[in-house]
Amino acid sequence: MKPSICRVGALVIGLVLSSMVLAGTFSGRITNEQGEPMHGVLVRASSEDSLIAQSVYSDASGRFELDTVLYGELDIRLRTPYYRDLSLAIELGANGSLKRDLTMVAMVTEEEISDSLPAGYHFGSLPFETGDDAVFNRYQFQRDCLSCHQLGNELTRNPRTPESWHQTIIRMHRYMGGKFDQELRQRRSVMLSTGFNGEPISVRPQFPVDARISDARITEYRLKQGNPHDTIIHPETGIMYSADQGYSHMAVTDPVSGESLYVSQYGPRNRFYVPGTGMKEVETFGERRRNSPHSLALGLDGKYYVTNSGSNTIGIFDPATNLWEPSYVIGGGINYPHTIRVDKEGIAWYTISGAEHLGRTDPKTGESIVIPLGDAVAGGVSYGTWPYGIDIHPQDGSIWYSRLFADEIGRIDPNTLEITRFDTPMRGPRRMHFDTDGVLWVTGYSEGQLAAITPKTVAGKTTIVSKVYDMPEFADGFRPAPYALGVHPKTQEVWVNENMTDRLYRFIPAEERWVVYPVPLRGTYTRDFDFSPDGKACAANNPAPLAALEGGESQILCIELVDSDEVASR
Numbered sequence: 001m002k003p004s005i006c007r008v009g010a011l012v013i014g015l016v017l018s019s020m021v022l023a024g025t026f027s028g029r030i031t032n033e034q035g036e037p038m039h040g041v042l043v044r045a046s047s048e049d050s051l052i053a054q055s056v057y058s059d060a061s062g063r064f065e066l067d068t069v070l071y072g073e074l075d076i077r078l079r080t081p082y083y084r085d086l087s088l089a090i091e092l093g094a095n096g097s098l099k100r101d102l103t104m105v106a107m108v109t110e111e112e113i114s115d116s117l118p119a120g121y122h123f124g125s126l127p128f129e130t131g132d133d134a135v136f137n138r139y140q141f142q143r144d145c146l147s148c149h150q151l152g153n154e155l156t157r158n159p160r161t162p163e164s165w166h167q168t169i170i171r172m173h174r175y176m177g178g179k180f181d182q183e184l185r186q187r188r189s190v191m192l193s194t195g196f197n198g199e200p201i202s203v204r205p206q207f208p209v210d211a212r213i214s215d216a217r218i219t220e221y222r223l224k225q226g227n228p229h230d231t232i233i234h235p236e237t238g239i240m241y242s243a244d245q246g247y248s249h250m251a252v253t254d255p256v257s258g259e260s261l262y263v264s265q266y267g268p269r270n271r272f273y274v275p276g277t278g279m280k281e282v283e284t285f286g287e288r289r290r291n292s293p294h295s296l297a298l299g300l301d302g303k304y305y306v307t308n309s310g311s312n313t314i315g316i317f318d319p320a321t322n323l324w325e326p327s328y329v330i331g332g333g334i335n336y337p338h339t340i341r342v343d344k345e346g347i348a349w350y351t352i353s354g355a356e357h358l359g360r361t362d363p364k365t366g367e368s369i370v371i372p373l374g375d376a377v378a379g380g381v382s383y384g385t386w387p388y389g390i391d392i393h394p395q396d397g398s399i400w401y402s403r404l405f406a407d408e409i410g411r412i413d414p415n416t417l418e419i420t421r422f423d424t425p426m427r428g429p430r431r432m433h434f435d436t437d438g439v440l441w442v443t444g445y446s447e448g449q450l451a452a453i454t455p456k457t458v459a460g461k462t463t464i465v466s467k468v469y470d471m472p473e474f475a476d477g478f479r480p481a482p483y484a485l486g487v488h489p490k491t492q493e494v495w496v497n498e499n500m501t502d503r504l505y506r507f508i509p510a511e512e513r514w515v516v517y518p519v520p521l522r523g524t525y526t527r528d529f530d531f532s533p534d535g536k537a538c539a540a541n542n543p544a545p546l547a548a549l550e551g552g553e554s555q556i557l558c559i560e561l562v563d564s565d566e567v568a569s570r
Contacts, residue, residue, distance in 0.1 A: 023068060023069045023070065023071045023094050023095060024067075024068055024070070024071050024092045024093060024094060024095060024096045024097060024098075025065060025066065025067050025068070025096075025097040025098070026043075026045060026065075026066045026068065026074075026076065026090065026092060026097075026098050026099075026100070027063070027064060027065040027066065027097070027098075027099050027100075028063070028064060028099050028100040028101045028102055029058075029061070029062045029063050029064075029101045029102075030043075030058045030062045030063075030064065030078065030101075030102050030103075030104060031062055031101070031102075031103055031104075032083070032103065032104055032105075032106065033103060033104075033105060033106065036062075037058075037060065037061050037062030037063075038058060038062050038080060038083075038104060039058060039059065039060045039062065039209045039214075040057050040058060040080060040207075040209030040213050040214075040518070041057065041058040041062075041064070041078050041079070041080040041104065042055050042056075042057055042078070042079045042080065042218075042518055042520060043055060043056055043057070043058065043064045043066055043076065043077075043078055044076070044077045044078075044079070044520045045066055045068050045070050045074050045075070045076055046070070046074065046075050046077075046220075047070050047072060047073065047074050047075065048073075048075075049072060049073075050069075050070055050258065051221060051222045051224070051257070051258030051259065051260075052069060052070065052219060052220065052221060052222070052257075052258040053070075053219070053220040053222070053520065054066065054068045054069070054070065054217065054218065054219050054220070055217065055218040055219075055220075055520050056214070056216070056217050056218075057213045057214050057216060057517075057518075058214065059214035060211065060214075064214075066217075067217075068092075070092070071092050071093055071094040071095075071096070072091070072092065073089065073090075073091060074089070074090050074091075074092055075087065075088075075089060076088050076089070076090055078102060078104060079518075079520070080104065080518075081116070081205075081207050081518075082106060082107055082113060082116070083104040083105065083106055083107060084104070084105050084106070084107055084112070086102060086103075086104050086105075088100075088102075110200040111200050113200070113204070114200035114201050115154070115200075117201065117203075117205065118153075118500060118501045118502045118503075118522070119150035119151065119152035119153035119156075119157075119500050119501075119502075119523070120150075120152065120478060120480065120481065120500030120501045121152070121201060121203050121205055121475060121478055122152030122153070122157045122196070122201055123142075123146075123150075123151050123152030123500060124138070124152075124203070124475070124477065124478035124479070125152075125195060125201045125202075125203060126141070126152075126191060126192070126194075126195035126196075127191055127194055127195055128141060128191070135184065135380065135381065136187065136188060136191060138479070139427055139428070139446035139447050139479075140379060140380045140381075140446070141380075142428070142445065142446055142447075142479070142481055143379070143380055143404065143405065143427070143428045143445055143446045144172075144176065144380040144381050144382065145172060146445075146481050146499065146500065147176070148175075148525075148543075148544045149525060149543045149544045149545070149548055150499060150500055150523060150525060150543060150548060152196070152500070153522065153523045153543075153548050154522065154523065154548075155523070155545075155547055155548040156196075156548065157196045158196065158198075159193075159196060159197055159198040160192070160193055160196065161193055162186070162189040162190045162192075162193045163189070164193075165188075165189040165192045165193050166185060166186065166189040168192075169185045169188050169189050169192075170185065173185065173381060176381065176382050177354070177382060177383045177384050184381060203475050203478065204475070205474035205475035205478065206474055206475070207474050207516075207518075210515045210516065212515050212561075213515065213516075213517060215561050215562060216517055216559055216560065216561055216562070217559070217560055217562050218517075218519065218520060218557065218558065218559050219536070219557075219558045219559075219560070220520060220521075220541075220555050220556070220557055220558075221240070221253055221255070221258045221260075221555055221556040221557075221558070222258065222551075222553055222554075222555050223242070223251055223253070223260055223553065223554045223555055223556065224260070224553070225244075225247065225249070225251070225260075225262045226244040226246060226247035226249060226251065226262065226554065227244065227245075227246045227247070227542045227544070227546050227554045228242035228243055228244040228245070228251055228540045228542055228554060229242075229243055229244070229245040229293070229294050229295065229527055229540065229542065230242070230243050230294065230295045230296060230527050230528050230540060231243075231527070231528075231530060231538060231539060231540040231556050232296055232297070232298065232304075232528075232530040233530050233531065233532045233533075233538060234298070234319060235298070235533060236533065237319075237533075238255050238532050238533050238534070239252060239253065239254065239255070239319070240252075240253040240255060240538065240556055241253075241296060241304060241317070241319065242540055242556065243293035243294060243295065243296045243306050244262075244293065245292045245293060245294050245309060245310075246292070247262075247264075248264065248265045248266060248290050248291045248292060248293065248310070249262045249263055249264045249265060249293075250262070250263045250265075250293065250304075250306075250317050250322075250324070251263075252319075252322055253556060255532070255558075261322060263317070263322055263323065263324065265291045265293065265308075265315065265324050269323065269324040270291065271326040271327070272311075272313060272326055272327050272328075272329050273326050273327065273328050273329065273366045274329060275328075275329055275331050275366065275367060275368065290310040290311070291308035291309075291310050291311045291313065291315060291327070292308060292309045292310030292311070293306045293307070293308050293309070293315055294306070294307045294308070294309040294337070294338060294339075295307045295338060295339045295340045295350070295528070296317070296340065297340045297341050297342045297348065298342065299342050299346055299348070299363055300342065300345075300346035301346065301363065302318075302319065302320065303316055303317065303318050303319070303325070303363075304316070304317040304318075304319065305340060305342060305348045305361070305363065306340070307337035307338055307339070307340045307350050308327055308337065309336045309337055309338065309353075311327065312329075312330050312334055312335060312336070312337060313327035313328055313329050313330060313337075314327060314328040314330065314337065314340075314348060314350070314359075314361045314368070315327045316328070316363075328361055328363075328366045328368060329368075330359055330361065330368045330370065331368060331370070332357070332359075332368070332370035333355075334352045334354070334355050334357055334359065334370055335352070335353075335354030335355050336352060336353045336354030336355075337350050337351070337352050337353075337359060338350065338351040338352065338353040338387065338388060339351050339388065339389055339390050339431065339528075340390070341390050341391055341392050341399075342392075343392045343397055343399070343414065344392075344397060345397075345414075346362075346363060346364070347360060347361070347362055347363075347414070348360070348361045348362075348363060349390060349392065349399050350390060351387040351388055351389070351390050351401055351402075352370070352387055353384075353386045353387055353388060354384070355384070355387075356372060356373045356374065356375070356376070356384065356385060356387065356403075357370050357371055357372055357373060357387065358370075358371045358373060358387060358390070358399070358401055358412065359371070369417075371412065371417055371419075373385075373387060373401075373403070373410065373419060373421075374419065374421070376403060376406035376408055376421075377406060378405040378406060379405050379406070379407065379427075380405060382405045384405065385403040385404065385405045385406035385408070386403060386404040386405050387401055387402070387403050387404075388401075388402050388403065388404040388429070388430055388431065389401065389402040389429065389430055389431035389432040389442065389443075389484075390402075390432070391432050391433050391434050391440065392434070393434055393438055393440075393455065394434050394436055394438055395438050396457065397414050398411050398412065398413060398414060398455075398462075399411070399412040399414055400412075400432065400434075400440055400455075402424070402429035402430060402431070402432055402442060403429070404428060404429060404430055404445070405428075407423060407424050407426075407427050407428070407429065408421055408422065408423060408424060408429070409421075409422050409424050409429055409432075409440075409442065409453070409464075410422065411455065411462055420462050422464050424442065424444070424451065424453075424466075425451055425453070425466040425467075425468050426442075426444030426446075426447065426449040426451050426468050427444055427445075427446035427447050427449075428443075428444055428445035428446030428447070429442050429443070429444060429445070429451075430442070430443045430444075430445040430482070430483060430484065431443055431483065431484035431485060431528060432485070433485055433486055433487045433494075434487070435487045435492050435494075435509075436492060437492075438454065438455065439452050439453070439454050440452075440453040440454070440455065441453075441485055441487060441494050442485075443482035443483065443484060443485050443496060443497075444468070444482065445481060445482060445483065447479050448470065448471040448473065448479035448480035448481065448482060448498075449468050449469065449470055449471060449482070450468070450469045450471060450482065450485070450494065450496060450507060451466055451467070451468045451469075452466065452467045452468075452469070452509070453465070453466045454466070469507065469512065471496070471498065471505060471514065472505070472514050472516055474501070480498045480500060480501055480505075481498060481499050481500040482496045482497065482498045482499075482505070483497045483498070483499045483525075483526070483527065484496075484497045484526075484527055484528045484529065484539075485497065485528075485529060486528060486529025486530060486531060486537065486539075488531055488535070488537065489531055490535060492509065493506055493507065493508050493509065494506070494507040494509065495507075495529045495537045496529075497526040497527060497528070497529060497539055499524070499525045499526065499543075502518060502519050502521070502522055502523070502524045503516050503517060503518050503519060504516075504517045504519060504526070504537075504557075504559060505517075506537075517559060519541075519557065521541070521549055521550040521551060521555075522549075522550040523543055523548045523549040523550050524541050524543075524549065524557070525541065525542060525543035525544075525548070525549070526539035526540065526541050526542075526557060527539055527540050527542065532558065534560075535560060535561070536558040536559065536560040537558065537559050537560070538556055538557065538558040538559075539556070539557055540554065540555075540556055540557075541554060541555045541556070541557045542554045542555075
């Protein structure tokens, strides 16, 4: 089928209904210095002339075949643990092919090995306090401090004095709404200064390579402006929409060319519907008021509904025109609308992280309801519990949410707004998604776990049955930090965003097993997974600050499974 075209300004968006047209093939075999084949080497092709980069993994025989849309002068880089990166330049013609056998050289010095390890192993080597109730033990520290960025990557592990760290700690605690106890800040500053002292770390994680890894291809889409938070993909066109919290715009990305259109909320688009006026009156809060769009969901009317965390409103973006419409003011004295989902009636539901509330907005009327969740005890240094993830049960339409710092999930009846609360079977429940069977999958951020939670409602009373899966641990005691997840709409496999090991994780429920995929860039920090019409799993890659990401530019990262008997049989 020939794709139709939607032209917006100078940007041409191709409506993608099939996989990319391949332009050329780079192939070969990779061995080590002893001539042994190397399995799982990440082979990446990029070009200064393209916003797209593509990667594949070598198989058990060391062979790789990178079918790529790129051509001309290409930069090739090979990367695998405990070996030095191998870089070379090639010339690949359009629809041409090139074969090259390559040899990788092992790292030798303690310094280069230590520097090559992901942030999680530097963070995990800090002198944490021990004891389940210790404020600065490993799981509390992970939940407190890794919410928006890695700690222990090349940018953040530089040696600093306690005095220098103290200013950072003040900023971190202020962001988390945290406790401002002077003694706590000083202890944390000393811990970070002592741990990040510039000396090589001694841990040597082992990264086994799954045979299925060679069935995957990664595509990166470089974003030239901003640093978006969440990316979701239109289920029909394949166009990618990214809400940029820092720059208050929507990035609209063509998956064929990699080009993006950046649509600002500022200026005449920064307008707001006033509650109680029947959506007839509009007032302007000021042209430079920062909305900070965070999360987005596609409504039944074909428009995207966005949590504007800076202006405490619900933004509206129309993909038919690529324009913002006036936002809905939530009201109720709330702060920081966070993650949003739309139910089968078209109602937008969202967590409100800066207060112990959920929100509900009806796009037909613009009216909002703010729902208090009740008191709960916050762990770590946070004053609040941070209502965080949210999703909607596919059968009964009930609303489920998580409270990150309270180790709690809850159910809201969409008709009565009655709340039922549950302790979670793991610590640090973060983002969540239901599968089609009504199983709620939740990341356990504090200790690197994934929970499958099955709600059961009998005679109006809801209970839960849970099973918890530990994520792979490549060094004893060094736990992953799973931020978010997505459930593949066709396979029902769970894709997990883990943000301290520069890897993506795929959980296969039918086998209760993990497949782990190294990613191309160090410092990777992805958010919610979403899925393209042709099955790619995609997420924004956007640490804060961007300088923490190798290359220093944000991107959308997509992984697809190709040429696999397993996939073909589905």
